[in-house]
Amino acid sequence: MQAVQMSVYSPKLNVDINDISTPKIKDNQLLIKVMVAGVDPHIVLALTGKVKLFGRYDFPKTLGNELSGIVVEVGSQVNKFNAGDYVYTMPPLDDMGAFAEYIAVDADYVAQMPENLSFAQAAAVPLSGLTIMQILQMVKPKAGERLFISGGTGGFGQVAVPYAISKGLQVTVSGSKPSREIAEKLNAGFIDYMSTDYDQHEHIYDYVIDTRGVETVRKHLKLLKPGGRMISLNGGPNKRFAQRNQNFSYSRKILFSLIGFVLDNLAQLSKVQYDFLYVEANGEQLKQVTKFIEQTHFEPIIDSEYSFLQVNEAIKKITTQQSQGKVLLNLENTY
Incomplete structure (x- = not known):
C-alpha cells in the first residue's frame, strides 16, 4: 500500500x-x-x-x-x-x-x-473534538463564562466553538478579516487580530485557548480576568501538565517544569494560570462527540x-x- x-x-x-x-x-x-x-x-x-x-x-x-x-x-x-x-x-x-x-x-x-x-x-472532527472535550473536562467551566480561542476559525475552532457554545459558554475567536464570516456562522464573537487593539479586550475572559504558541502567550494572558486560565495547545509543557500525568518519569516531570518556568511565572504575575494540553486518544470520548454531532446536526466547515x-x-x-x-x-x- x-x-x-x-x-x-x-x-x-x-x-x-x-x-x-x-x-x-x-x-x-x-x-x-x-x-x-x-x-x-x-x-x-x-x-x-x-x-x-x-x-x-x-x-x-x-x-x-x-x-x-x-x-x-x-x-x-x-x-x-x-x-x-x-x-x-x-x-x-x-x-x-x-x-x-x-x-x-x-x-x-x-x-x-x-x-x-x-x-x-x-x-x-476527531482531533478537534477530543481536544475541546478534554479542555472543558479539565477546567470545568460554568454556563455563562467567557472563552476566547485564538485563531478559532480554523480546523480546531470550527469544532471547538459549537461544542463550547453547547455547554453554555460565550465564545469569542480571533482571525484575519476574511474570517469574520466564519465566526458569525459559528455564532462566536470576533476579534480581527490585524486591526483590533487587543487592549480593548483585556481582563474580560475566564478562559483562553491558545493555538498559536509562545510568541502570542504574553498577549493572550492579558485577555484573562484575574484568576482566569489559559490552556495552550502549542506553547509548551509546564509543571502543572507534568504533575497531571502520572506516567511521566521523575526526570521528565522536572524537565517539563523547567521548560514551563517562564510561562508559569508570566501567568502568576498576571494573577492567572497557564496550562498545557497534549490531546489523548479516547474512543469513549469520541462517542460523546458523535452524540453531540447527531443531536445538534452539526456539520464541520x-x-x-x-x-x-x-x-x-x-x-x-x-x-x-x-x-x-x-x-x-x-x-x-x-x-
Whole structure:
C-alpha cells in the first residue's frame, strides 16, 4: 500500500509517498481502509521535531493523526465493530498513521461515524473534538463564562466553538478579516487580530485557548480576568501538565517544569494560570462527540480538500495559519 512518510526531522516539511506493507492487526485492533484524513498543525510539529519532548519516532514514520474510513478486518478480541462499519478515529499522537491506504488502530480509540456526516466531514472532527472535550473536562467551566480561542476559525475552532457554545459558554475567536464570516456562522464573537487593539479586550475572559504558541502567550494572558486560565495547545509543557500525568518519569516531570518556568511565572504575575494540553486518544470520548454531532446536526466547515499526491501542498496550507475551516487529504481515489 502507499503511505505518506517522514524519514527525518527537518524544517523543510517535505514528505515522501512510499510503498509499504499493509499492517497486520493485533487481537484488539481494527484494520481500517482510510477514506479521508485530517491535516492538522501537529503534523508540522512532528516534521520539525518539536514533539521530541514527548517521544521520538522510529523512521520512516507514517504521518496523519485523524481519519474516517471503513473497517475491513476485526481482531479476535473486538466485539463492538464489524467489517463494513463506517468509523472515525484519532490514534495516539505518538503512533500516527492516517496518511496511508490502511491503518491498524486499537478498537478502544475508534467510534462509529456520525450518521449525518460524510467521510470528509467526519475526518475533520476527531482531533478537534477530543481536544475541546478534554479542555472543558479539565477546567470545568460554568454556563455563562467567557472563552476566547485564538485563531478559532480554523480546523480546531470550527469544532471547538459549537461544542463550547453547547455547554453554555460565550465564545469569542480571533482571525484575519476574511474570517469574520466564519465566526458569525459559528455564532462566536470576533476579534480581527490585524486591526483590533487587543487592549480593548483585556481582563474580560475566564478562559483562553491558545493555538498559536509562545510568541502570542504574553498577549493572550492579558485577555484573562484575574484568576482566569489559559490552556495552550502549542506553547509548551509546564509543571502543572507534568504533575497531571502520572506516567511521566521523575526526570521528565522536572524537565517539563523547567521548560514551563517562564510561562508559569508570566501567568502568576498576571494573577492567572497557564496550562498545557497534549490531546489523548479516547474512543469513549469520541462517542460523546458523535452524540453531540447527531443531536445538534452539526456539520464541520471544510476549508480545502487535497488529493493524496498533493500532500505537500496540504501541509503547506496548514503552515499559513489562514485556514477557514478544516484542511483534508482525500485517499479514496488512491486505491
